[in-house]
Amino acid sequence: MNQRKSLKELNLLDKFLLDEAMDDPENVKTMLDIILLNTRGKHPELVSPELIELLKYMERSTDEVSGECKSKRIQEMHRRVCQIKASEKTEVKYMQSWEERIMIKQEGIAEGRIEGEKALLKSLIEKKMAKKYSAEQISAMLEVDVSEVENIMKEIQNEKNL
Structure with missing residues (x-):
């Protein structure tokens, strides 16, 4: 980790x-x-x-x-x-964000819920797409492989086109 x-x-x-x-x-x-x-x-x-x-x-x-x-x-x-x-307020927010991320990973591993992690990732990517970030930018922000981000972005677009 x-x-x-x-x-x-x-x-x-x-x-x-x-x-x-x-x-x-x-x-x-x-x-x-x-x-x-x-x-x-x-x-x-x-x-x-x-x-x-x-x-x-x-x-x-x-x-x-x-x-x-x-x-x-x-x-x-x-x-x-x-x-x-x-900013102390930002420090607390950063620590909470980091702890949240670790908890989500641990829960996913403990319960074998890879799908839950993918759903969370999909939700985060969708929010970044709404802000007009590129796949490369989202990949860097979320520390996820760009090809995975691109696949999820396509999936989101396909769902919107239905």
């Missing part, structure tokens, strides 16, 4: 911190501005340094990486992410 990181060790590739950070409309706007303004071209030399900084920051959401960023927008986002990481 995966070892739980402390809240302060999380980065924006961790589902929990990304969800919390994306609850802040300013963080959403910052990320979308940086990404969408840089996805028009197909040549890496045309990618802005700010996008490269954002991607590095997402991998390691630390003071050090933020300090290396020239982008004031990323530094401001880092300030807000630090507030999330420092």
